Amino acid sequence: MTSPLQGEDRRFDSAPAHQSYKRRKALGQNFLVDEKIAQRIVDAAEIKDDEDILEIGPGRGILTEKLAQMGKSLVAVEKDKWLFTVLNQKLRRENVEIIEGDIMKVDIPDIDVIVSNIPYSISSPLLFHLFETKWDRAVIMFQEEFANRLTAEHGTKQYGRLTVMASVHVKCKKLFRVSRNMFLPQPRVHSVVVELKREAPNYEVKDVKIFDEVVRAIFTHRRKTLKNALKTRFENLELDKLPFMELRGEVLNPEEIANLANEITKLI
Ligand code: SAH
DSSP: OOOOOOGGGGGGGOOOTTOOHHHHHHTTOOEEOOHHHHHHHHHHTOOOTTOEEEEEOOTTOTTHHHHTTSSSEEEEEEOOHHHHHHHHHHTOOTTEEEEESOTTTSOOOOOSEEEEEOOGGGHHHHHHHHTTSOOSEEEEEEEHHHHHHHTOOTTSSSOSHHHHHHHTTEEEEEEEEEOGGGEESOOSSOEEEEEEEEOOOSSOOSOHHHHHHHHHHHHHTTTSBHHHHHHTTOTTSOGGGSTTTTSBGGGSOHHHHHHHHHHHHHHO
16 A cells, blocks of 8 residues: 555554555554545534544544544544554644554543544444444444435435444434545445434334344344234244335335334333
8 A cells, every 4th residue: 555644654554564465454553644524524523622532443533533522522442553653642632632442442531522434344333332332423434335324314224233233322413424535445336424323212112132033033123014024933923913014124214123122012
């Protein structure tokens, strides 16, 4: 990879020999190299002076350098030892903490806003991991296909388990698309920046486990009617009495699926 970096920033590329292509790939290392896009991402977060920020996978720090000058504090978690070391030397500031670690394993402090271009390979587990902590909103760049599934409307092909399970925790909105040409090395796919607002849904989920089961049944058997899809998991229940049974589950919005799951919870 030819480095687009100048001067001391070239250190990010002079990683020790153990930094193989395979490891870079495993860590999802596609670095954003367009300053304007980086600025747009940071601006979209509308960070206030008293807010604590989290960044996941800062990499060479294109977002980090901007975020470090904003809000009250910044925590950035980077798994790659070399990138961590260089970034940590560059950004020695009182209100900035670069942590070497795996975001799936470190204790995430309470924060207000997340701004990240994340490693795409862990998008789904990472998102649900983040739902376990407290925060208000996030501006995250995802692989385009993932962003489409996350923000899909019910009844569409992209609408699925991800859309419904995420909707329990956040309201999502696509902000803008980023071409794969804006990264080095170039990934095979384009990206989309998504805004996620932490918001309780306007419906209640009485039993999360049953809700999860219902959602799984619906989207594992997308082509079946609800009755037949649900039969695969709840074979002893009298499903006929429930609404929508002759429809496909994928046409229901999250609220309707939650209400249905609540009805099933009552029957069990
Ligand atoms: N945000 C940077 C880098 C994106 S590449 C940019 O926009 O250019 C993804 C980054 O996440 C890489 O730096 C990679 O080393 C890091 N990473 C991968 N898996 C991680 C994990 N589990 N925890 C923390 N960081 C991780």
